[in-house]
Amino acid sequence: MGAYAAIAGIGQTEFSKNSGRSELQLAAEASRAALADAGIDPAEVDGMITFTLDPSDEIGLGRCLGVRDLAFTTRIPGGGAASVATLHQAAAAVTSGSARVVLIWRAMNERSAYRFGQPLVPASGGVVNVAGHGTGSLLWCMPFGAQTPATWEALAAQRYMEAFGVTNRDLGFVSVAQRKHAASNPAAWFHGKPITLEEHQQSRWIVEPVLRLLDCCQESDGGVALVVTSLERARDLQQRPVRIEASAQSIPAEVEVISNYYHPDLTVMPEAEGVARRLYAQSGLKPADMQLAMLYDAFTPQVLKQLEAFGFCRRGEAKDFVKGGNLDVGGALPVNTNGGLIGEAYIHGMNNITEAVRQLRGTAANQVASLSHALVSCGMAGAILTNA
Amino acid sequence: MSGGEEPTPSATRPDPVFTADAAFFWEGAARGELLGQRCADCARLTHPPRPMCPSCHSTRREIVRLSGRGTLYSWIIPRHPPPVGFAEAPIVALIELEEGIRLVSNVIEVDPVSVRAGLPLEVCFAPTRGGRAVPVFRPRRAA
Numbered sequence: 001m002g003a004y005a006a007i008a009g010i011g012q013t014e015f016s017k018n019s020g021r022s023e024l025q026l027a028a029e030a031s032r033a034a035l036a037d038a039g040i041d042p043a044e045v046d047g048m049i050t051f052t053l054d055p056s057d058e059i060g061l062g063r064c065l066g067v068r069d070l071a072f073t074t075r076i077p078g079g080g081a082a083s084v085a086t087l088h089q090a091a092a093a094v095t096s097g098s099a100r101v102v103l104i105w106r107a108m109n110e111r112s113a114y115r116f117g118q119p120l121v122p123a124s125g126g127v128v129n130v131a132g133h134g135t136g137s138l139l140w141c142m143p144f145g146a147q148t149p150a151t152w153e154a155l156a157a158q159r160y161m162e163a164f165g166v167t168n169r170d171l172g173f174v175s176v177a178q179r180k181h182a183a184s185n186p187a188a189w190f191h192g193k194p195i196t197l198e199e200h201q202q203s204r205w206i207v208e209p210v211l212r213l214l215d216c217c218q219e220s221d222g223g224v225a226l227v228v229t230s231l232e233r234a235r236d237l238q239q240r241p242v243r244i245e246a247s248a249q250s251i252p253a254e255v256e257v258i259s260n261y262y263h264p265d266l267t268v269m270p271e272a273e274g275v276a277r278r279l280y281a282q283s284g285l286k287p288a289d290m291q292l293a294m295l296y297d298a299f300t301p302q303v304l305k306q307l308e309a310f311g312f313c314r315r316g317e318a319k320d321f322v323k324g325g326n327l328d329v330g331g332a333l334p335v336n337t338n339g340g341l342i343g344e345a346y347i348h349g350m351n352n353i354t355e356a357v358r359q360l361r362g363t364a365a366n367q368v369a370s371l372s373h374a375l376v377s378c379g380m381a382g383a384i385l386t387n388a
Numbered sequence: 389m390s391g392g393e394e395p396t397p398s399a400t401r402p403d404p405v406f407t408a409d410a411a412f413f414w415e416g417a418a419r420g421e422l423l424g425q426r427c428a429d430c431a432r433l434t435h436p437p438r439p440m441c442p443s444c445h446s447t448r449r450e451i452v453r454l455s456g457r458g459t460l461y462s463w464i465i466p467r468h469p470p471p472v473g474f475a476e477a478p479i480v481a482l483i484e485l486e487e488g489i490r491l492v493s494n495v496i497e498v499d500p501v502s503v504r505a506g507l508p509l510e511v512c513f514a515p516t517r518g519g520r521a522v523p524v525f526r527p528r529r530a531a
Contacts, residue, residue: 121472125517127405137436139405140492143522145471145478147402151464155480155492159462162505208465208500253442261482261490262436266462 005091006234006241009038009227010354015345018112019221024056026107026223028064034225039238047072047099049086052133072099078134078257083349085381088247090228106350107223119147134257152258154210156266157301163267164316171300172200175214177327182339185365190343215300217341224350242360246282247383250274272309275382283384287311291371294352296378297340329366337366349378360387399515402473410437412451417521422454422511435489456511458485463503483525497526
């Protein structure tokens with residue numbers, strides 16, 4: 001490898017159910033915090049990356065920050081399932097010389113303004129075509145009553161669970177571990193609120209027989225931002241650099257974002273397997289080299305499938321791996337140590353990336369000891385980050 | 389294949405989203421026909437529909453009648469929030485058709501406790517609130 005990119009700064013707003021201010025303001029506050037964290041003048045930003053779904057635009061945010069001369073912008077489709085692709089593309093921009101200081105942001109009033117968990121079908125009649133973000137096949141779901149992210153996820157997960165004998169109770173171990181992490185993370189919405197497996201099992205069905213309420217991420221308001229620059233530059237800034245050791249996207253044939261029903265075998269996650277293959281090949285590392293995994297957890301089954309796709313356990317064995325404290329801070333593989341999207345907040349996956357950065361700096365609320373490599377995955381993209 | 393139910397003014401099921409490349413599917417369903425898209429040059433069947441064949445890159449398409457027979461691949465029951473347009477929670481299912489393509493649909497006329505992967509199914513049609521229809525599936529009856 002030649003030059004590396006590094007994460008030099010991270011920032012976020014508070015995570016809430018009603019931010020009380022505009023999404024652009026959330027974006028600006030998170031970005032200001034990330035640039036201050038790095039010690040970079042906002043005027044220096046020359047690259048900007050967000051989601052196709054983000055409601056704020058580059059020019060609007062640039063106007064807030066006083067960005068002088070933007071050289072590079074791009075947006076990633078796929079929503080949270082591709083969130084880590086922002087990092088991959090920032091690294092590509094920096095190492096290619098297209099930009100020197102790339103600002104990544106995602107900010108939304110998702111709970112107070114629109115609620116991702118509600119049906120995407122108007123009660124009053126008519127239809128909504130939600131194509132355009134890697135979601136073009138969702139239209140095949142609406143007339144059949146699959147109208148929410150939980151239903152789309154569950155329809156594929158049911159096959160996985162039946163194939164390997166995974167029960168909803170098994171999934172509960174993921175929620176319990178993550179809520180334990182959230183309970184001791186002051187930034188988490190569920191700070192101070194751990195749950196028991198019994199509470200998980202008593203929470204109401206969202207989608208039978210797959211997801212209960214406590215298997216689902218939260219609807220949240222908030223903003224998260226990261227600053228990516230060259231490793232060389234990052235070494236001269238005020239934070240310990242977090243190097244992007246490897247980064248990748250993977251969208252195998254017939255895979256799609258969430259109504260992901262058309263690839264051959266729904267008991268595997270081919271996109272995460274593709275990311276794993278690329279990350280391990282780029283880095284020369286293997287699953288046993290990771291001391292932390294931040295795994296996209298919009299819903300608990302995704303954590304199990306990613307554990308298998310990245311080789312932390314064998315196919316069908318994640319239901320056992322998630323038990324016995326393996327996911328805890330002192331466990332075999334600490335997972336989602338901020339509480340994840342289930343326990344901390346759902347900022348579309350981005351708050352799982354910033355947690356990996358805090359862990360590698362040694363400043364996390366639930367700090368993992370002796371940490372040098374962290375995996376961050378959202379399914380369709382991933383990265384291996386290091387402080388080494 | 390069954391002709392299914394007639395559209396009725398009391399239907400509450402959401403209408404399908406029409407797109408240029410998939411309009412044939414819903415137009416067929418409105419007539420009580422389950423249709424698929426086959427490449428006119430290499431005969432590959434594709435779903436979801438698309439304007440180009442991924443094998444030979446032809447844009448020539450044939451619309452073909454499908455058998456309407458398949459098996460259950462996976463299933464769920466949406467409980468909360470209640471799906472818009474359904475008085476009772478439906479069984480949402482992935483159906484693997486004999487032709488080798490997978491459809492999102494509903495399974496009807498079956499007790500949820502007896503739903504299992506591999507259940508043999510056949511198509512019928514259910515009306516939507518705007519006077520259209522969509523293919524749904526019920527346990528296959530002896531031929």
